[in-house]
Amino acid sequence: MASANGRWLRMFNYTILYAAAVIILIPVLNIILSSFKTNQEINRVFTLPSSLQFDNYARVFDNSYIWLNIGNSIFITGISIVVAIYLTSMASYSLARRKEWIFQALYLVFISASMIPLAANLVPLYVLMNKLGLVDTRTSVIIISIAGAIPMGIMLYTGFIKGVSRSLDESASIDGCGRVRIFALIILPLLKPVTVTYMVISSISIWNDFLMPLLFIRTASKKTITLAVYSFMSEYVNDWGAVYALLTIAFLIPVAFFIYNQKHFYGGMTDGSVKM
Amino acid sequence: MMRYRRRLDLLYALLFVLPALTLFLTFKYYPLSMTMFYSLTNWDGFSRSYQFVGLDNFISVFSDSKVLGAFYNTVYFAIVSILLGTVIQLGLALILVNRIKGAKVFRTVLYMPAVISALIISMTWIAFFQYNGIINQTLKLVGLETLAHNWLAHPIITIHVLIVINIWQWAGYGMIIYITGLQAIPTEINEAAALDGATGWRKLRLITLPLIMPAVTINMFISITGSLRVFELPFVLTGGGPMNTTNTVTMSIYNTAFLSNQFGYASSIGLVFFLFIATITLIQLTVTRRLEVEY
Numbered sequence: 001m002a003s004a005n006g007r008w009l010r011m012f013n014y015t016i017l018y019a020a021a022v023i024i025l026i027p028v029l030n031i032i033l034s035s036f037k038t039n040q041e042i043n044r045v046f047t048l049p050s051s052l053q054f055d056n057y058a059r060v061f062d063n064s065y066i067w068l069n070i071g072n073s074i075f076i077t078g079i080s081i082v083v084a085i086y087l088t089s090m091a092s093y094s095l096a097r098r099k100e101w102i103f104q105a106l107y108l109v110f111i112s113a114s115m116i117p118l119a120a121n122l123v124p125l126y127v128l129m130n131k132l133g134l135v136d137t138r139t140s141v142i143i144i145s146i147a148g149a150i151p152m153g154i155m156l157y158t159g160f161i162k163g164v165s166r167s168l169d170e171s172a173s174i175d176g177c178g179r180v181r182i183f184a185l186i187i188l189p190l191l192k193p194v195t196v197t198y199m200v201i202s203s204i205s206i207w208n209d210f211l212m213p214l215l216f217i218r219t220a221s222k223k224t225i226t227l228a229v230y231s232f233m234s235e236y237v238n239d240w241g242a243v244y245a246l247l248t249i250a251f252l253i254p255v256a257f258f259i260y261n262q263k264h265f266y267g268g269m270t271d272g273s274v275k276m
Numbered sequence: 277m278m279r280y281r282r283r284l285d286l287l288y289a290l291l292f293v294l295p296a297l298t299l300f301l302t303f304k305y306y307p308l309s310m311t312m313f314y315s316l317t318n319w320d321g322f323s324r325s326y327q328f329v330g331l332d333n334f335i336s337v338f339s340d341s342k343v344l345g346a347f348y349n350t351v352y353f354a355i356v357s358i359l360l361g362t363v364i365q366l367g368l369a370l371i372l373v374n375r376i377k378g379a380k381v382f383r384t385v386l387y388m389p390a391v392i393s394a395l396i397i398s399m400t401w402i403a404f405f406q407y408n409g410i411i412n413q414t415l416k417l418v419g420l421e422t423l424a425h426n427w428l429a430h431p432i433i434t435i436h437v438l439i440v441i442n443i444w445q446w447a448g449y450g451m452i453i454y455i456t457g458l459q460a461i462p463t464e465i466n467e468a469a470a471l472d473g474a475t476g477w478r479k480l481r482l483i484t485l486p487l488i489m490p491a492v493t494i495n496m497f498i499s500i501t502g503s504l505r506v507f508e509l510p511f512v513l514t515g516g517g518p519m520n521t522t523n524t525v526t527m528s529i530y531n532t533a534f535l536s537n538q539f540g541y542a543s544s545i546g547l548v549f550f551l552f553i554a555t556i557t558l559i560q561l562t563v564t565r566r567l568e569v570e571y
Contacts, residue, residue, distance in 0.1 A: 013371045020368060021385045023444070027400045028388075030410070034403065038440070045410045046417075052365070094289040106293055113304045115554045117505050119526040120546035123321070123539045124310035125303070147303040150296060179288035208393035215534075226393045232510070233399060242480055243399075250396050258391040262384060265391070265436035266452050 023191065031251060035244040038183055042240050056245035063236070065221045066246065069228040070253070076224060077206045080145035081199055087146070088198075089191055093183050096161035097169070102161060107158065114151040118144075118211060140216040141224070145206045153198055160194040161187065175208030200264040204254060225250050308550070313501075315544035320537045333544035343545055345520050347552070353439055354503040354526065361443045361499060362492075365450030370480075372451065373458045386448030394445065398512035401441050405513070418510035429518045438509045438522055446502075450495050457491025458484070489568040496560055504553055525549050 006070055034042050036049040050228045061064055118125075125144065126135070134140040164187065172182045213227040223231065229250045231242050258265060315333055319326035323571060337343050372379055404410045405427040413426040422542065427437050461484070468512065469483050485492075507526040510516055516523035516531075533542035 010355065013374065013376065013563075016367070017382050020447070023381060024385055024389060024448070027404065030403055031400055043408070045413055062524065066482055075507065085298065091293040091296040094292040098286075098289050100286070103289070103293075105296065109305075110296070110300065115501070116304060116308055116544075117501075117526070117549055117553055119505065119507070119529045120311055120550040121304070121307035122529055122546060123314055123533050123543045124307035126533070127310070127321075127539075128303075128307060143299070143303060147300055150300050150304075152295075162567065179285065183292070190395055204391050208391075208395075210393060210395040211530075215530075226395050229399065230395055247396060247399055251392060251400070254391045254393075255388055259384065266383075266456070 002222065011102050028251065031247045035241070035248040037224050037241060039093060039241045042244070055242040055247075059242040060245045060249070063242070064228060064232055064246065065223070066225070066228065066249070068221050069223050069225045072138060072222060073207055073224040073226070076145065077203050080142050080149065080206050081202055083142075084146045084149040084153055084202065085170060085195055085198065088150055089097065089157050089188065089195070090183065092154055092157030092161055094189055096158045097166070106156065109156040110151055114210075118148070126215060135216055136218045136222065138217070138222055141212050143211075144212050144216075145209065148209075149202045149206065156194050156198050157191065158180075160191060164190055197264050197267065200261045204257070207254060225253070304441055311543045311546050311550070313543075314540050315453050315547045317540040319540040321533065321539035322368050322537065325538065329540070334548070335542050337539065337544055337548055342520055342523070343528055344521045346525050349435060349520075349522060350504055350506065350524045350526075353435060356439050357384065357442045357446075357503045358434075358496070358499045360439070361446060361450060362495070364443060364447050365495070366454050368447065368451040369454035369458055370484075373455055381450065383448070388448065389445040390449035392445075394506075394508035395512060397441065397445050398509050402513065405437055407515060408446070428514055430520055431521050434514055434518065438506075438513065440512075441509060442503065442506065444498070448497065450534055453495045453498075454488060457488035461487045464538065486567070486569045489564060493564040493568065496564055497557060500557060500560055504556070 030045075033049060036052055036054075038050070038053070038055070041047060041049060046081060091106075091110075095103050095110075129135050129140045131139075134143070168186055169182050172186050172267075177185070207224075210226050210230070213224045214230070217223050217227060220228070220231065230245055232246050236242055286319060306454075316328055316330060317326045318329045318333075343549065373470055380455060402409070402441040407426055407428075411427065415424045425433055465483065465487070469479050474483060505526055506524050507530070510524055510527055514522040516527055525545070526549075527544050529542050532538050534546060
């Protein structure tokens with residue numbers, strides 16, 4: 001009886017999982033298949049592409065700044081995350097180690113900002129960037145991305161440093177090391193695992209951002225890949241083959257990154273969560 | 277000497293925080309304070325002059341059916357996404373936490389949509405939901421033409437299409453959080469529950485759920501703040517239509533500021549939005565925290 005029950009349960013479980021996986025994969029397969037179809041074939045949704053032709057991809061590479069757009073995304077994400085790591089790891093060292101009330105207060109200042117929706121600051125951010133002459137530059141997106149990544153960095157690093165034994169700093173301090181050297185030579189190397197987590201998770205959210213590039217970047221050659229996909233769709237409404245080719249490229253980059261760094265995604269979320 | 281040393285330490289500690297703090301204050305809190313300032317004016321974003329209009333903008337926000345509608349749509353979107361989403365995420369987690377062949381592959385596949393920009397996701401789904409799209413064609417093929425709808429231009433259905441896509445995107449993400457929570461339950465507790473004859477629904481409600489409340493807290497926090505900010509889905513798929521039924525708060529602020537050039541008014545919607553999100557998340561954190569148990 002029990003074993004029959006167990007068998008049914010197992011079958012039920014596998015059915016659900018396979019169904020879920022198919023539901024996730026169908027839209028993905030659709031864009032990949034469609035990217036190889038001619039524009040006539042695309043409307044016939046149930047057919048496979050007649051031949052493996054790369055014309056759509058060729059048109060994407062001819063009619064867009066796709067290499068520049070990918071480059072811009074890499075540049076914006078890379079610079080933002082490096083600066084954010086530098087800023088938050090240093091700040092967290094003080095926030096985690098010092099007991100004065102001011103540091104507790106500052107910690108709250110950093111953490112509670114995750115409740116401020118970007119939309120609430122849309123107008124003043126635009127005005128501010130305009131005053132600084134940064135509208136239509138990648139710098140504006142970089143700055144806002146760094147500010148956006150700070151709360152999570154503070155959370156991850158402060159939690160992590162609290163778990164690092166104080167005796168390490170103290171013995172170094174007795175040996176005559178200054179604060180800066182203690183941080184750079186002793187603490188920083190220990191932060192490597194949490195830094196990787198932070199890097200991986202923040203990169204994805206900076207890479208995927210759409211609202212800020214939409215607001216600040218106008219020139220086609222400065223656009224991020226996400227914004228470029230949107231602009232390309234509005235411009236080539238009748239060329240869905242090319243749109244699908246570009247979508248496929250834009251889809252596969254973060255997926256490849258994710259598959260390569262999987263364990264950091266899974267572990268990282270809980271690292272962040274336990275400290276909340 | 278000792279005192280001098282301690283002062284110097286404090287100074288260094290403050291200097292360490294300073295760069296992050298400066299950037300943060302300039303691009304997070306200063307804009308927020310400017311939102312408050314602009315919200316009291318009728319500034320159009322370009323003129324050199326503007327008048328202070330007191331709380332007029334806020335009175336307008338609370339009597340503007342379009343803005344109130346945007347808040348309603350956003351909250352509806354969030355509530356349905358979270359309720360249905362949680363059931364699906366938890367269900368998948370409860371299955372995948374067992375010994376399953378290919379568990380890793382399932383995990384990867386289900387999580388994948390969460391790493392893609394919502395913009396790309398939205399565009400991926402156009403092919404399915406447009407009038408001549410895959411869903412309607414499939415319905416035609418199997419003779420269920422009566423079920424075909426104008427999915428992206430229906431006053432009642434369309435918001436639910438956006439909800440479905442949102443749930444689809446985040447199912448695997450929430451699932452992973454719940455799996456981590458489930459794996460943290462000590463095996464003795466599960467064994468003790470089995471000895472006492474607790475199985476199925478009773479075990480889930482009385483033992484499992486209370487023990488994974490920390491995972492629920494974090495997941496709720498992420499889902500609430502995420503889904504209330506929804507922008508790309510309606511921006512790409514519906515433009516807020518039909519008849520503003522999928523207009524969301526973020527879209528409303530964006531359009532008010534940059535299409536209608538009402539910077540002052542957009543700021544007051546933004547401020548109300550901030551206070552709204554802050555209140556909801558604080559309530560949520562207090563409530564779910566209280567439900568967490570020690571073991």
